Amino acid sequence: MDWIVTATDEFSHVAAEILHHHEWWDGSGYPDGLKGEEIPLLSRVTAILDAYDAMTNSRPYNEPKTHQEAIEELKRCAGSQFDPQLVEVFLQLMEKIEIFEWN
Numbered sequence: 001m002d003w004i005v006t007a008t009d010e011f012s013h014v015a016a017e018i019l020h021h022h023e024w025w026d027g028s029g030y031p032d033g034l035k036g037e038e039i040p041l042l043s044r045v046t047a048i049l050d051a052y053d054a055m056t057n058s059r060p061y062n063e064p065k066t067h068q069e070a071i072e073e074l075k076r077c078a079g080s081q082f083d084p085q086l087v088e089v090f091l092q093l094m095e096k097i098e099i100f101e102w103n
Helices: 002-006 012-019 041-056 067-077 084-102
Strands: none
Touching: 012 041, 041 067, 041 084, 067 084
């Protein structure tokens, strides 16, 4: 996938971040088994956003979870799959969005 991004100057500067968004905070992800802060920041952010999107939208292989179910899954995986500090930031932002949407 990263070769597609590197083919254009416009996106080549984020190729490594895209490549590593499947790395896990505990080092058990892929492709390089990076761990913790070895994983580029944008990759860690993308992993959380991608997971939330995948969980809350219909996929051919899975029914969507509710917002609350997805939040609980992110919390459960914080510290293993996801950067726990970034999950906390994401949850705080989601709370603000919820307050905004309901007012």
